[in-house]
Amino acid sequence: xxxxxxxxxxxxxxxxxxxxxxxxxxxxxxxxxxxxxxxxxxxxxxxxxxxxxxxxxxxxxxxxxxxxxxxxxxxxxxxxxxxxxxxxxxxxxxxxxxxxxxxxxxxxxxxxxxxxxxxxxxxxxxxxxxxxxxxxxxxxxxxxxxxxxxxxxxxxxxxxxxxxxxxxxxxxxxxxxxxxxxxxxxxxxxxxxxxxxxxxxxxx
Amino acid sequence: xxxxxxxxxxxxxxxxxxxxxxxxxxxxxxxxxxxxxxxxxxxxxxxxxxxxxxxxxxxxxxxxxxxxxxxxxxxxxxxxxxxxxxxxxxxxxxxxxxxxxxxxxxxxxxxxxxxxxxxxxxxxxxxxxxxx
Numbered sequence: 001x002x003x004x005x006x007x008x009x010x011x012x013x014x015x016x017x018x019x020x021x022x023x024x025x026x027x028x029x030x031x032x033x034x035x036x037x038x039x040x041x042x043x044x045x046x047x048x049x050x051x052x053x054x055x056x057x058x059x060x061x062x063x064x065x066x067x068x069x070x071x072x073x074x075x076x077x078x079x080x081x082x083x084x085x086x087x088x089x090x091x092x093x094x095x096x097x098x099x100x101x102x103x104x105x106x107x108x109x110x111x112x113x114x115x116x117x118x119x120x121x122x123x124x125x126x127x128x129x130x131x132x133x134x135x136x137x138x139x140x141x142x143x144x145x146x147x148x149x150x151x152x153x154x155x156x157x158x159x160x161x162x163x164x165x166x167x168x169x170x171x172x173x174x175x176x177x178x179x180x181x182x183x184x185x186x187x188x189x190x191x192x193x194x195x196x197x198x199x200x201x202x203x204x
Numbered sequence: 205x206x207x208x209x210x211x212x213x214x215x216x217x218x219x220x221x222x223x224x225x226x227x228x229x230x231x232x233x234x235x236x237x238x239x240x241x242x243x244x245x246x247x248x249x250x251x252x253x254x255x256x257x258x259x260x261x262x263x264x265x266x267x268x269x270x271x272x273x274x275x276x277x278x279x280x281x282x283x284x285x286x287x288x289x290x291x292x293x294x295x296x297x298x299x300x301x302x303x304x305x306x307x308x309x310x311x312x313x314x315x316x317x318x319x320x321x322x323x324x325x326x327x328x329x330x331x332x333x334x335x336x
Contacts, residue, residue: 035219037253044248073287077247077255079280082287118283167279 008064009053011197016046018193019186029182033169038080038182045076045084066092079167080183083115083128090114105140112136125165126176128183131155135191145195145202156180156188212318212327213240213266215274216311217259217281219252221245227308234312235319242266254281259288263300271299271324273331275311299324305331
């Protein structure tokens with residue numbers, strides 16, 4: 001994430017495509033333990049961000065992230081909107097100034113904490129936070145994009161065995177065990193998409 | 205936008221517009237027009253869900269200088285309401301509270317309290333007494 005403006009619109013497009021291709025899968029996961037709209041909600045949010053990609057491209061990365069977060073808050077609905085929105089808004093606000101890599105390492109943990117506060121949740125409660133903590137830990141170790149994506153995927157799979165403590169899935173109690181958390185799934189999917197994109201632009 | 209200073213406003217946020225509107229009807233029946241009241245429900249596509257823009261609008265429309273008590277149904281409604289409150293100007297945001305109370309009973313009890321001129325903290329406390 002070096003703030004190269006020519007890549008932000010491309011990255012937004014890649015995320016939109018990944019969510020669109022997996023929207024039905026995300027809805028199916030959500031139908032099992034929630035209200036079944038996570039894929040539709042995320043798709044709506046990604047479409048809204050995609051529509052603004054031109055303007056976003058012209059902004060410095062921190063401001064663009066903040067703006068993307070705000071768009072997600074206003075369009076995703078459900079709890080995912082405020083959670084993803086908070087992540088990006090806080091990242092943007094904390095990335096002002098300094099070198100890109102240092103800024104990311106500094107901003108990510110604080111943004112993840114803000115998500116935890118927003119959701120009044122913590123690790124191990126079967127939410128997208130389980131993926132975010134895994135990503136944060138790999139980023140702080142300065143792992144490669146491929147390793148970061150792999151850790152995110154593994155963290156999402158680990159939510160299958162967990163019992164939901166937050167969100168609507170928590171109403172199911174033990175019956176939530178055995179299903180992957182849809183938020184963790186979309187988070188791993190987006191992480192994978194972003195890491196692939198960064199990996200490919202580094203090779204190019 | 206109503207400008208009301210004496211009575212705490214009530215906002216009802218549900219995933220379902222029908223539930224939000226029905227709850228608002230019950231509040232109206234109880235307290236008439238003495239309390240500023242607004243409701244919202246449904247996502248941006250008109251399906252079940254909540255959205256921040258509508259919540260901000262509802263709070264503005266039920267605004268009272270005495271403050272606003274917000275009633276929510278399930279998780280996303282609460283998270284989106286918190287987000288909406290943070291988007292208000294700070295002087296207003298400080299006077300909006302989300303009640304940890306059952307939607308229908310809480311809103312009706314709170315409105316009854318508000319119609320008597322109780323302060324925001326009292327209105328919220330009355331509704332929250334209903335929570336186990």
